Amino acid sequence: MGYEAVIGLEIHAQLQTRTKLFCACPATFGAEPNTLTCPVCLGLPGALPVLNRRAVEFAIRAAGALGCTVHRESAFDRKSYFYPDLPKGYQITQYTRPLATGGGIETDMPDGVRSVPIRRIHIEEDAGRTVRGPAADRVLLDFNRAGTPLAEIVTEPAISSPAEAVACLKALRQILMYLEVCNGNMEEGSLRCEANVSVRPLGSTEHRPRTEIKNLNSFRFVERAMRIEIDRQVAVYEAGGAIEPRTMCYDENADSVRPTRPKEEAHDYRYVPEPDLQPLRLSDERIAEVAAEQPELPRARRARFETQYGLPRSAAEVLTAERPLADYFEDCVKLWLDPHAVAGWVMTDLLGGLGRDKVPVASCPVTPNNLVSLLKLIHKGEISHAMAREIFAEMYRSGSDAPTIVHEKGLAQVSDAAELRAVVEGIVDANPAQFDKYLAGNEKIIDFFMGELMKATMGRANPAVALEIIKRKLKK
Amino acid sequence: MSLYGIKKAVLSREISCVEAADAFLRRIDALNPEIGAYLTVTRAQALDAARRSDDRIGAGRRDEIGHLEGIPIALKDNIATDGVRTTCASRMLDGYVPPYDATVVSMLKQAGAVLLGKLNMDEFSMGSSNFFSAFGPCRNPWDLSRTPGGSSGGPAAAVAARMAAGSLGTDTGGSVRQPASFCGVVGLRPTYGRVSRFGLIAFASSLDQIGPVARDVRDCAILLDAVAGYDPRDSTSMPTPVPDYLHSLGENPAGLRIGLPREYLDGGCDPEVAGAVRKAVETFAGLGCRVEEVSLPHHKHCVATYYLLASAEASTNLARYDGVRFGFRAPKTADFSEMYTRSRTEAFGPEVKRRIMLGTHTLSAGYRDEWYLKAQKVRTLIAREFAAAFRSVDLIAGPTSPAAAWRLADRTDDPLAMYLSDACTVPASLAGLPGISVPCGFTRDGLPIGLQLAGRQFDEETVFRAAFAYEQTARWNMTPPSLGHSTTKSAE
């Protein structure tokens, strides 16, 4: 029998606000443990939360970009469970009345575009981190992350393959990064994914028990874990067994999906309205204001790159993959109206360097102005393409512009006829045998003289001018 | 001497602030061993603060002298004080020292108050008798065999026994008003949102309010003046402007309409208490107020509604006491689960456990809709009922407690009887209204009886005005009999 998977995603996106969701502590990754804490995020007795308006704005921005309906009134709830890294014994989240509902994630699949429907988006606080200590009987806790704002985006269980899930997650990540609400870093946990998975006979519409998979902190893990879990469920059904709804965890080292300990499961979260916070009320104007500030989204920008700059789809896709890269490209094109030339340099030399050094576009050492200064020199014929690549490498290293490097290294192309003529005369005089061959009718011998000339000028000779001079000299 | 009297005396340099603080500290030394109002006395800090107050008053720069300059005040031990242990009268927080001041504490310090120490209470404010303090009960200065009321028993007893010029308690379902009534002092529960809760260790967040306890209405108004106002650190505090409460006292109460709900004096009320309240209401009529009977038919649901909602919130508020970051942690536990269970089992007292269990149950799957959500709806109905009543009256009068102070150990084995004693105070709590308790006479045993006046939201002015007028007219002598010579002590 054939089976199909039914997958829903729950994505936690850390909102990159300056401060935490309910206090003024910096929301920064990588600080010394427990240095970014205060009575509020440590859950000390008597401390009260105050909502970070910026986090709300970020979440509205995301909801707007995903076509969700942002509600004029939403509310916060307490979700109770005990875990040492959860300071208050409850997490402040939105349960009964989320910030936004509806909308979808436009996902490119080989057979076309699909919109994966969104069930809800809500705001909640992150927990701290539990770290196994050096001593086996000790657990260490770091509360720096406690209270960091998260947007939880929950899709409907409407995804039918691991590949689609990954494409959907990638599309969502790209949008969130474009909106500058989340840095998308899955390794650091800025973007975390959980999936619920069930399988059913192909063509059926029944709802079968599903399992939840946690710890999917890379695209590869998402795909692997789902693949394994789908295969497992199919095998169970094929053997006449039944699937128990439970929580599973992907173990990247063993490349396996295992149930979490049963103890950590059976949760009754005992949701209760958060009495320390007023309901979140948003005026239509405020919602509209945030929507108006929205940047052009990746899909729209890609389409525009194709039409406006006449770029092929593949190039447009590469150039719009990240907003800073697309901005970089357009900054260059504004300065130098040759999108194809710019695209070529950006996609090969620039992305090559950045990829090699793992440097984000935002801290790219070659400014648009500098890249364009190089294109100008090429256009004027002052440097050869080979030299241009060398100059680019130097620009990338030093951050200087092209003319400065050309000047400092004496790399300018030699187009001066008198200078070249003197060199050519010397070469011809030194190679009488080759000259005789030319006289005997061997036209190809010109290439030999050209090669000698380039050697003598260290490649700086302007090829067109040089050729003309060689021909003239040989004819004499 | 009243707080107002001390204020005048120190400002005119009749007595120094250090003398005032010292007098109270000596009184605490003498009486506290018997009464048990204080859990912590901050003698050195108090004398330091008093010295600084003396310096400011001595320098005579008016803008540097606060409204409570040099006045010795004490705080219920659920209000966080930077560097001073704050226990909520629980073993769970024995030795816990907060790293920050509650907003009201900052405001008191800003106003120049001299903080004498931290006051006894029922553990985590759960109780109406102060019996449920992990550090021993507080006793009623009028009769040491009796309860001072609760949960703010310490604040009421300290003021009644003149161990503080005034104090701050907290009121969730009556925890300021009922002890004030039992101890013959004045206690106000302000409108929810009037005083910042930042730094108030939560029992039931949607009901908790910090309120002043003092010898008379004027002292209460002075204290509220010092701590009322919007606080950006408390999202539930309100930006409603704060009037000058002291000023509102002098206004003539004639013409005020006072409602007496027929449900308040029905069955459950002690006849002596009912009689005293009726007489007090007659006094208002004599002052030119219009007294009329009103009806609050949902009254009978108030206690159940209150205990469901308060316990539900408490069960989540007290989840943070897990032994991880502060407070008590049971030694030598094998895993997290055992650490939580043992820490909480060993450090919480019986009443706290009872309410956590009740609250947890109320919020559990399958019960949440039937209990918690239904109680929420009833709360809305109760608030509406009050709003409707306040269309025809300005104040609602009644007994603060259906009976005067009971013997300390009574009702501790019968939680339901204790819960029902809150019947008159929980309605205003549920509706978020301000309510005051003023002394309105004595029982035959010589125990104080309290009159409660509840007002419209953010209308503490009318509450104060009426209470002050009554107090000035009735002129009860509220000095407790010589302390330490309780005739009924042997009856314990």
Ligand SMILES: [Zn+2]
């Ligand atoms: Zn913090």
